[in-house]
Amino acid sequence: MKKQEIDKLALSTPFWVEAVLTVVRAQQNANLWWCHEQSQCTSQGSSESDPPVSLPLILLLHGFPELGYSWRRVLAPLSEARKGYHVVAPDLRGYGRTGQGNAPFHVLNIVEDICALVKALGHESVALLVGHDFGSPVAGHCVLAHPALFKSVVFMSAPFIGVERPQLEGTSHSHGDESAKDKPxxxxxxxxxxxxxxxxxxxxxxxxxxxxxxxxxxxxxxxxxxxxxxxxxxxxxxxxxxxxxxxxxxxxxxxxxxxxxxxxxxxxxxxxxxxxxxxxxxxxxxxxxxxxxxxxxxxxxxxxxxxxxxxxxxxxxxxxxxxxxxRCALSPPPPERVDELIVLSGRRVTIPAAFISGARDWGVYQTPGAVDKMRQLCGMEDEDFVLIEGAGHWVQQEAPEQVITEISRFLAKAEEKAA
Structure with a gap:
């Protein structure tokens, strides 16, 4: 697959995201929600009009073992920041009410889910994409695959160090004395x-x-x-x-x-x-x-x-x-995804990027060299690498006020640069 084809992917709506989109359509008077219940969505804030597509969109992606519900303490405050935002925190594929199928779960399939959700919400772009824990590599793959769709990104609790170039058939993982530093x-x-x-x-x-x-x-x-x-x-x-x-x-x-x-x-x-x-x-x-x-x-x-x-x-x-x-992350990619991954493996994050984690989160350091590699990959400024004192891995639940403050600060800076 050529670079231009990846940049212009025409994304259809996968069947496993239909449950999430049904929730979205059923709650067209809500400014924000976490897509958790199938029949109705737990929501905060409302208006008398259709979904506020005139407001910039913020998407919040959860990790494991969590749900969109994990963002419950930051949804409303983020929606009220600056001039107002349309904030959505969906359950990701395989979680909550998104369907019970157990395949396929390659990260690029989840990227397609996110893009389909943006389209279903009626937005043409995403002002800010936030990914926590396993949502962090999902967010990273999103912004590398579709840099024009996403305007800024925040990685949380898991440094994103880029896309691993697929190994050719017949090769094996590194062994012996070969360095593994900075490896995914x-x-x-x-x-x-x-x-x-x-x-x-x-x-x-x-x-x-x-x-x-x-x-x-x-x-x-x-x-x-x-x-x-x-x-x-x-x-x-x-x-x-x-x-x-x-x-x-x-x-x-x-x-x-x-x-x-x-x-x-x-x-x-x-x-x-x-x-x-x-x-x-x-x-x-x-x-x-x-x-x-x-x-x-x-x-x-x-x-x-x-x-x-x-x-x-x-x-x-x-x-x-x-x-x-x-399991997918530790397995060879599907053959039909290899060309896409080869292209993405050579890309850098070119939109404004930040990292937020708890200072008491070992996930920041579990991959040796990951922090430095992430900052180089993203051109991340010092003030946008944030460790919140006293908080651990579940930072948006443990320290929601500080997370809201840091996201709002970063988002304001990113939007001012884009103006």
Missing amino acids: ISTLVHAVATSLAALSPPRKHYTAYFSTQHANKDILGETQEDLYNFLGGYYHMKSGAWDGNATTHPLPSASIPSPTIEQIAHDLATLPEYYVMPLHEDMQQLISRHARQNPGFTWPQEDAEAGRVYASEFARTGFQGGLNCY
Whole structure:
């Protein structure tokens, strides 16, 4: 596929995004919503007219294991910033009410979903695209594939370091003493798997675990109460409230020009167990073990109801849709996507870009060298790389006021530059 063909893709509406679009059409009097309920959308703000297409559009993309609901604390304030925005936070493919099919989940298919949603909303461009956690690489692929559609981007909690050039058939992942610094996580996970398993005690990368056939069953547990407790423990362990996240820092191999696979594996093993797990333990067992040792591994009182929302929804849908995104990320791309990925792998982010995360989020540093590579890829200014003190991985839920402030500041600057 030629570059011009990728730039001018005529995107149809995939069937798996129809549930989201049905919600949008049903709520044409809402200024903003999170596309979560199939019959109606939980919304804030309203007008007597059709969707406010005259207002600039902000799209908020959630991560794993989350929903559009994770943006509940920032939706209304963002819609009221400056002259007003049309703010939408959809459930992504495989989550919530978007359909129960489990394939295909390649990131470029999700990019098509986002573009179809923009079209269905009646907008010709997106003033700001925000991606948190797994939504960050989705946002990155969106702005590389369609730079004219998206005017600015914010990556949250997961540095975006570009598109990995597809490996040619017959080649293998790097092994031995070859440096893996700055490699995308998909390449890094394969490269260090043997070295992690050889450690004492043996370890494995969480994305490799999430790609297994049994991960969905493990995480769901036996009852919805099990699931509620698991999610509460998982959210707590990755939040700023857990002491294990108090002293995040770049891994030593990030400052080594050509670290070996063994050096990187040794560094990764110093990360919390939710990122580099015991080899013979699943995620449910890991969280349960920590919860037994720490009664605080549960939902804080102010988020107890949110925990019920997540548990109820994931008990209904399971996690397989989201987990399939990890599986796709660690697998060779579909043949029909190879040409597109080759083109995208040579592109830089040319629109204004920012990064926001909690200062207590190890996700910022889990891939050695990722922060520097992201800043180079995007030409990111110092003031637009923001770590919010006290917050962990779920930064838009833990520190919504600070997130709103930083997004509003960045958006104002981006719009002034474009004027």
